[in-house]
Amino acid sequence: MTLILASASPRRVELLRQSGIVPDAVVPADIDETPRKGEVPEVYAHRIAHEKAAKIAAIKTGCIILAADTVVGVGRRILPKTEKVEEARECLALLSGRRHRVYTAVSVVNAEGVQRTRVIMSTVRFKRLSKPEADAYIASNEWQGKAGGYAIQGKAAALIPFISGSHSNIVGLPLFEAMSMLKEAGLKDAP
Secondary structure, eight states: OOEEEOOOOHHHHHHHHHTTOOOSEEOOOOOOOOOOTTOOHHHHHHHHHHHHHHHHHHHSTTSEEEEEEEEEEETTEEOOBOOSHHHHHHHHHHHTTSEEEEEEEEEEEOTTSOEEEEEEEEEEEOOOOOHHHHHHHHHHTTTTTOBTTOOTTTGGGGGOOEEESOHHHHHTOOHHHHHHHHHHTTOTTOO
């Protein structure tokens, strides 16, 4: 059975490999990822992952499609995938000393075109960041393109005293749930 990963994320490819799964192809879905007015993080993550999987499933019929979207939320607020230093600083200032939630939606389409989407939530707490700690993290450039302006699998791990839930979810793909969904979709290699 052919597995298509509908994501440009190298972290998701690495997480799949960690589980012994190598996608047959990586085909990122080009969709509008602008949040809708009033859309909350969990709903947004679900919609984006669902749309990514559906778009690629329409092109690559007869395959298993896996898509995901990770969103960092503070209350009802969706934090951006940071592209600019100012955005990263704002995110770190907002996350400093408090808990936030990380939502990853996983959407799988089986070879018959049946689609299932689930959202997994983890809670993360950052320590209160001093200006030198925030500056050092900004200087690392790990924040570039990351939801909420940080990567838990890198230097930010030293700034996080508490997580509740799936670590791989925070990285970008909740492996337990993703493997279960892929197995249900007919992927024989799924552990």
